[in-house]
Structure formats: C-alpha cells, structure tokens
Amino acid sequence: MQTTFLGTRLSAAVIAALSSLTFSCAATSSGVSQQAHDIAQQTIIVDGHIDVPYRVHEKWVDVSEATEDGEFDYPRAVAGGLNAPFMSIYVPASLDNSPQSTQLAHQLIDSVEAIVARAPDKFAIAKSVADVKSQFAKGLISLPMGMENGSPLQGDMANLEAFYERGIRYITLAHSQSNHISDSSYDLRRQWKGLSPFGKTLVTEMNNIGILIDISHVSDDAFYQVIELTKTPVIASHSSLRTFTPGFERNMNDDMVKALGKNGGVIMINFGSGFVTKAARDWRDGLSKARNALIKKVGADSPELEGFEERYKEQNPYPYSTLDEVLDHVDHVVELVGVDHVGIGSDFDGVGDSLPIGLKDVSTFPNFVQGLLDRGYARKDIEKILSGNVLRVWSEVEAYAATH
Structure with missing residues (x-):
C-alpha cells in the first residue's frame, strides 16, 4: 500500500507511523x-x-x-x-x-x-x-x-x-x-x-x-x-x-x-x-580534573569512585547548549x-x-x-x-x- 503525502509517495509503514503523530504547531514542540x-x-x-x-x-x-x-x-x-x-x-x-x-x-x-x-x-x-x-x-x-x-x-x-x-x-x-x-x-x-x-x-x-x-x-x-x-x-x-x-x-x-x-x-x-560551547567543554574538563584528583587521593580502585559523575553533576549542573548556539555555528x-x-x-x-x-x-x-x-x-x-x-x-x- 502506498499513498502520497506532501507530494511524496509514502509506504504503508510510514502512513502507520504518521497516523500516531500530529504535525500541528503544538504537536511536538x-x-x-x-x-x-x-x-x-x-x-x-x-x-x-x-x-x-x-x-x-x-x-x-x-x-x-x-x-x-x-x-x-x-x-x-x-x-x-x-x-x-x-x-x-x-x-x-x-x-x-x-x-x-x-x-x-x-x-x-x-x-x-x-x-x-x-x-x-x-x-x-x-x-x-x-x-x-x-x-x-x-x-x-x-x-x-x-x-x-x-x-x-x-x-x-x-x-x-x-x-x-x-x-x-x-x-x-x-x-x-x-x-x-x-x-x-x-x-x-x-x-x-x-x-x-x-x-x-x-x-x-x-x-x-x-x-x-x-x-x-x-x-x-x-x-x-x-x-x-x-x-x-x-x-x-x-x-x-x-x-x-x-x-x-x-x-x-x-x-x-x-x-x-x-x-x-x-x-x-x-x-x-x-x-x-566553551562552557560545556570547561565543565567536562572540570569533571576530569576532579575525578583525577579523587583517584590521586583514594586510588583508582576505590569504591568512592562509584557514581562520581552523578554526584559531580548534582553539585555542578551540566551547562547544556541550546538550539540557538548550534545555529550560531x-x-x-x-x-x-x-x-x-x-x-x-x-x-x-x-x-x-x-x-x-x-x-x-x-x-x-x-x-x-x-x-x-x-x-x-x-x-x-x-x-x-x-x-x-x-x-x-x-x-x-x-x-x-x-x-x-
């Protein structure tokens, strides 16, 4: 089965997928x-x-x-x-x-x-x-x-x-x-x-x-x-x-x-x-430095390293970039x-x-x-x-x- 949508022939699978989606302004964002x-x-x-x-x-x-x-x-x-x-x-x-x-x-x-x-x-x-x-x-x-x-x-x-x-x-x-x-x-x-x-x-x-x-x-x-x-x-x-x-x-x-x-x-x-963004790069560098400092203090096999990144994120929220910043590129x-x-x-x-x-x-x-x-x-x-x-x-x- 095929039909047309916006000038393009679509397969039955696409039609099925589209049927569960609404392409209005408020549908996805x-x-x-x-x-x-x-x-x-x-x-x-x-x-x-x-x-x-x-x-x-x-x-x-x-x-x-x-x-x-x-x-x-x-x-x-x-x-x-x-x-x-x-x-x-x-x-x-x-x-x-x-x-x-x-x-x-x-x-x-x-x-x-x-x-x-x-x-x-x-x-x-x-x-x-x-x-x-x-x-x-x-x-x-x-x-x-x-x-x-x-x-x-x-x-x-x-x-x-x-x-x-x-x-x-x-x-x-x-x-x-x-x-x-x-x-x-x-x-x-x-x-x-x-x-x-x-x-x-x-x-x-x-x-x-x-x-x-x-x-x-x-x-x-x-x-x-x-x-x-x-x-x-x-x-x-x-x-x-x-x-x-x-x-x-x-x-x-x-x-x-x-x-x-x-x-x-x-x-x-x-x-x-x-x-x-530079902010996101700096965050990653900070994570690496903090992890390396902990390893130096407690050793690479220490249980203190478990969940380290999650704890770091809680204390230092990740600076996600934005669509606008992508468009700047x-x-x-x-x-x-x-x-x-x-x-x-x-x-x-x-x-x-x-x-x-x-x-x-x-x-x-x-x-x-x-x-x-x-x-x-x-x-x-x-x-x-x-x-x-x-x-x-x-x-x-x-x-x-x-x-x-």
Missing part, C-alpha cells in the same frame, strides 16, 4: 510553525553521523519500533522528517592494529543490514545519491553507511574495496588515537605529523573508488594534507567550530573552514554541547564561506547526555528548521543545509570515481 514541519517532511534530510550500529551492538534494541532510550528510532525519525541518516560504523581506537577492528566493522554493517531486513517497508540501504532520492520518493528511510575510524582497513586496499562493496561511503580517517592512516586531533602523539605514507596513498584510492574522505577527528596537519592531495571535495561528518570552543582541536578553526570551502566540501555541525560557516558548505552531523546516539535544549533526538529536526527560518534563511538555502550540500559533494565523488 511549541513555536514550530507548520512551514517548518512542511519543509522537514518535504525535504530530504541527511544527517552525517548517527551511532545506531554501535548502540545496538552494546545493547540490542529494535529501532524499527519506538524505543525507550537513545535518540533514534523509526517513529521519531518519521516525526522529524529524517530521511537519510548515515549509520556510523564506529570501531574504537582500542582495536587499532588488530584483526578485531575489521571483524567488528563487518559485524556492525551486518547490524544495519539486519535493521533493513526486519523492516524493508521502513528502511533501505543506500549506496548512492540516486538510492537516497529514489528511496525518499518511496517513503523509505535510507541508511547510508560511513566508517568512523579507518583502522579496519589494516593497511590493505583489498579491505577498502570490500567495505565499498558492502556500502561504506565515507571513512573518518582516524578516531581518538593516531592509527596507521592519520594522526588524531585527540592524540598528543603526532607520529606521522599528519598522514602516514599509507594514508596519503589512501586519499587517492578513496577518490578513485568513490568513498568520501571524512576529516572529522584528524589533526590539523592531516586535514591540510588531505586538502592538498584530494581530487574531490571532502566532508567533516560531525564537527563544529573552534571559534566557539577555543583550544578544542577536534573542531575546525576558521582557516580550515575556508580551506574546506575552497575544496568544495561541507562541514556537518555536531550537536553535542561539548562541541558547541551554522551562521558562522555561512559568514566565512557561504551556505553551500554547511550541513548536519548531529552525533545522535554518540554524545551521551550532552545534547542541546531543543535538539534532544531525531524528532526535533523541525525545531532546527524553525530556527533557520527565524534567522531569515530562505527555503532554498535551508534545503541545501538539510541535504543539498552533502548530496552535491557525494555526487561529485561519484562522478570522479566513474572516470577513474
């Missing part, structure tokens, strides 16, 4: 206009990074139905108008340089395929821009995949080809530690001073095969080396701006954003409060390089209890759209931010690979 809801429902929304696969790896839950925890499930995605969330195939840095990293990546891809197999009337794997667009027309939620941490490649281009065949369409070169590809922004050891020799070769091979290069997490030196080597635009799948979080290298500084703009790429704004990118180079990379299911007020799960994308409307963004520019920019980059990567 106050102050959200029908226009914002309409834009969210009528436009493809691509989120560059959602950590569902690792979430269900740690504690299985059926995201094709409503779930009690987490930030993503099918009903909430339908409510928010989310059509193409990149499923993060996240491999912890602790598994670097081990066969287990490759094994885990394949298992996480299996879990995405299982989500689709359980609910083919709701979800579909997307391996191309054409897939995303055709599945949107059918009322299906596309599940493209990106690999967070290139460790599973294990220095073998045959693994790159294997993961491409399985649907990986971007690779975040490193994660929290330097690996065999690249230095990490979080790792003080800069063993490669940017990219490794293999990493430099990998950039060319990713260009040629049609996998987007994701520069989130890498060191500044690695970023600039990627920009110099790549023949296609790159993405930052879930990064925000360092100007609002001074000293936090994980975010991009203004010069990097300008270089990304010249490259034709897109920075996809991370919603986590620690990525958005969008505005700043637009001021630096224009509206063609910014997108969404929420990090839902990946940043714990740190999401901003007004952006707590995937049902809240209309709030984001409303915020853009309130700031004077035209609909055509909102559509670029929601998906047009990253789909353009993905299309250019596909086109380059088709000729190489």
Whole structure:
C-alpha cells in the first residue's frame, strides 16, 4: 500500500507511523510553525553521523519500533522528517592494529543490514545519491553507511574495496588515537605529523573508488594534507567550530573552514554541547580534573569512585547548549564561506547526555528548521543545509570515481 503525502509517495509503514503523530504547531514542540514541519517532511534530510550500529551492538534494541532510550528510532525519525541518516560504523581506537577492528566493522554493517531486513517497508540501504532520492520518493528511510575510524582497513586496499562493496561511503580517517592512516586531533602523539605514507596513498584510492574522505577527528596537519592531495571535495561528518570552543582541536578553526570551502566540501555541525560551547567543554574538563584528583587521593580502585559523575553533576549542573548556539555555528560557516558548505552531523546516539535544549533526538529536526527560518534563511538555502550540500559533494565523488 502506498499513498502520497506532501507530494511524496509514502509506504504503508510510514502512513502507520504518521497516523500516531500530529504535525500541528503544538504537536511536538511549541513555536514550530507548520512551514517548518512542511519543509522537514518535504525535504530530504541527511544527517552525517548517527551511532545506531554501535548502540545496538552494546545493547540490542529494535529501532524499527519506538524505543525507550537513545535518540533514534523509526517513529521519531518519521516525526522529524529524517530521511537519510548515515549509520556510523564506529570501531574504537582500542582495536587499532588488530584483526578485531575489521571483524567488528563487518559485524556492525551486518547490524544495519539486519535493521533493513526486519523492516524493508521502513528502511533501505543506500549506496548512492540516486538510492537516497529514489528511496525518499518511496517513503523509505535510507541508511547510508560511513566508517568512523579507518583502522579496519589494516593497511590493505583489498579491505577498502570490500567495505565499498558492502556500502561504506565515507571513512573518518582516524578516531581518538593516531592509527596507521592519520594522526588524531585527540592524540598528543603526532607520529606521522599528519598522514602516514599509507594514508596519503589512501586519499587517492578513496577518490578513485568513490568513498568520501571524512576529516572529522584528524589533526590539523592531516586535514591540510588531505586538502592538498584530494581530487574531490571532502566532508567533516560531525564537527563544529573552534571559534566557539577555543583550544578544542577536534573542531575546525576558521582557516580550515575556508580551506574546506575552497575544496568544495561541507562541514556537518555536531550537536553535542561539548562541541558547541566553551562552557560545556570547561565543565567536562572540570569533571576530569576532579575525578583525577579523587583517584590521586583514594586510588583508582576505590569504591568512592562509584557514581562520581552523578554526584559531580548534582553539585555542578551540566551547562547544556541550546538550539540557538548550534545555529550560531551554522551562521558562522555561512559568514566565512557561504551556505553551500554547511550541513548536519548531529552525533545522535554518540554524545551521551550532552545534547542541546531543543535538539534532544531525531524528532526535533523541525525545531532546527524553525530556527533557520527565524534567522531569515530562505527555503532554498535551508534545503541545501538539510541535504543539498552533502548530496552535491557525494555526487561529485561519484562522478570522479566513474572516470577513474
């Protein structure tokens, strides 16, 4: 069974989900206009990074139905108008340089395929821009995949080809530690001073095969080396701006954003409060210092450490960022390089209890759209931010690979 809604064909599963939702101004959040809801429902929304696969790896839950925890499930995605969330195939840095990293990546891809197999009337794997667009027309939620941490490649281009065949369409070169590809922004050891020799070769091979290069997490030196080597635009799948979080290298500084703009790429704004405001970063630093001080006093095995973070939060409430502060990051990118180079990379299911007020799960994308409307963004520019920019980059990567 299919019907049309706002000009788009919807599957029976979507109709069922919509039947339990009311898209009036007061339905999901106050102050959200029908226009914002309409834009969210009528436009493809691509989120560059959602950590569902690792979430269900740690504690299985059926995201094709409503779930009690987490930030993503099918009903909430339908409510928010989310059509193409990149499923993060996240491999912890602790598994670097081990066969287990490759094994885990394949298992996480299996879990995405299982989500689709359980609910083919709701979800579909997307391996191309054409897939995303055709599945949107059918009322299906596309599940493209990106690999967070290139460790599973294990220095073998045959693994790159294997993961491409399985649907990986971007690779975040490193994660929290330097690996065999690249230095990490979080790792003080800069063993490669940017990219490794293999990493430099990998950039060319990713260009040629049609996998987007994701520069989130890498060191500044690695970023600039990627920009110099790549023949296609790159993405930052879930990064925000360092100007609002001074000293936090994980975010991009203004010069990097300008270089990304010249490259034709897109920075996809991370919603986590620690990525958005200095206050949230300072809170996390304070927590770490207080915990380390307690460990020094009582020892790492002391029972006093149990529930330490909860006690710290009670005494020092977490300074959640706000929707407006997230939008400040969008505005700043637009001021630096224009509206063609910014997108969404929420990090839902990946940043714990740190999401901003007004952006707590995937049902809240209309709030984001409303915020853009309130700031004077035209609909055509909102559509670029929601998906047009990253789909353009993905299309250019596909086109380059088709000729190489």
